[in-house]
Amino acid sequence: MTEARLQAFAPDGLPEISAGADLAGLVAKHTELRDGDVVAVTSKVVAKAEGRVRPGPREDAVAGETARVVARRGPVLIVRTHHGLTMAAAGIDASNVASGTVVLLPVDPDASARSLRERLRHLTGANVAVIVTDTAGRAWREGQTDMAIGAAGITPLEDFVGRVDAHGNELAVTRPAVADELAGAAELVQGKLHGRPVAVLRGRADLVLPPGEHGPGARALVRDDTSDMFGYGAREAVVRALAGQPGDRAPFGAPAAPEDLAAALVQAPGVREVVPSEDDASAHVLADTPAGVAVAAICFAFGWQVDTIDDTTAGIAVRVSPVTT
The missing domain is CATH 3.30.1330.100 (CofE-like)
Structure with a gap:
């Protein structure tokens, strides 16, 4: 056998x-x-x-080993290291080492x-x-x-x-x-x-x-940023999408398909219609004026950008398109 x-x-x-x-x-x-x-x-x-091995507390060494912060809860930091690893405190360890020192990866x-x-x-x-x-x-x-x-x-x-x-x-x-x-x-x-x-x-x-x-x-x-479905923690994803800083785009992944963006946009309060172009190179969003912030944040998270916003008697007409590198 x-x-x-x-x-x-x-x-x-x-x-x-x-x-x-x-x-x-x-x-x-x-x-x-x-x-x-x-x-x-x-x-x-x-x-x-x-x-x-480095002297000092772990907190002092984290910044130098961090490529970006993924999530935080109070003093707990989950970060992506320069190696591409996603770990608590950048993998820096204060155990099994002399008191007052830490070990980096x-x-x-x-x-x-x-x-x-x-x-x-x-x-x-x-x-x-x-x-x-x-x-x-x-x-x-x-x-x-x-x-x-x-x-x-x-x-x-x-x-x-x-x-x-x-x-x-x-x-x-x-x-x-x-x-x-x-x-x-x-x-x-x-x-x-x-x-x-x-x-x-x-x-x-x-x-x-x-x-x-x-x-x-x-x-x-x-897993690289373009295929990582969890590039940020839940809270951080909301904040970064609303802030809309260009340097925060990559962890949200590659631009989503127009139909996926449309399915997300129509869930936002005040969005009435999403019409993708025939070539999928853009889309037009009709919404109440207060929905503009939500439209911009959702587009950012889905790898799209707001090109123009026009005021109309019925609200706003927003033209959006995929971000190109």
């Missing part, structure tokens, strides 16, 4: 990591690696080895993973994949889980699109984020309080690429 098996183990005994530490050397010393293993290393020890986690992979190959002769992991919360779900923020030697997404299941159904959108799944499995044996920042996962050698082929990295898991 054949069976699928995944083994995960995390060694004890790694010392406290400081700037300049030979992290790959420590991994090689405390593990027995085989071809096809996946080595998961927490971003915290990678960052410590790379000298990413690695500057380039994919590059860190590639360096570790190459060094482990040199030290052990084993062809392994490396993932750099970090902990994050998830929208709509309580608790946190680990995910891959850096990867080398592995394709982080399996693509099942076009394949057929056992019932003959063609798969259309199935793309397992295997690097994230492995990161979560690694965390189960690492734990948060046991001083085990490294885990080895064995049993998915089919995911490991040949030596010298590093793959696209964990960056391939980051």
Whole structure:
């Protein structure tokens, strides 16, 4: 009988990591690696080895690691980092580090993973994949889980699109984020309080690429702004749509189809009619005068812009068109 098996183990005994530490050397010393293993290393020890520890409170470091704020609730900030990751407090951590200091994320986690992979190959002769992991919360779900923020030697997404299941159904959108799944499995044996920042996962050698082929990295898991349906938190989306600053457009995504815009506009109080042009290059909106603010905000959120507003005896006539880059 054949069976699928995944083994995960995390060694004890790694010392406290400081700037300049030979992290790959420590991994090689405390593990027995085989071809096809996946080595998961927490971003915290990678960052410590790379000298990413800073003095001061976490709040003081967030701004420098933030590309934009996604959402806030009181002192809690969810931001998009310069890596493209959406995380609380830009992934900056004040745990398992000397009091009065914080650890930033690695500057380039994919590059860190590639360096570790190459060094482990040199030290052990084993062809392994490396993932750099970090902990994050998830929208709509309580608790946190680990995910891959850096990867080398592995394709982080399996693509099942076009394949057929056992019932003959063609798969259309199935793309397992295997690097994230492995990161979560690694965390189960690492734990948060046991001083085990490294885990080895064995049993998915089919995911490991040949030596010298590093793959696209964990960056391939980051959804870009044009396809991100949740670029802002609920409150922030309302405020930014009303403010209508050009620099806030991208997280709302690419311009929506005219019929989608029309369906949204007719829900606004005071909007009476929306007539798209035959070529979908513009639309005309007839509305009561007070509805002008709502029309502008909805258009902004849908990637359209207000071109002209004309007063009429019955209210306003607004011409809108998709934003072009």
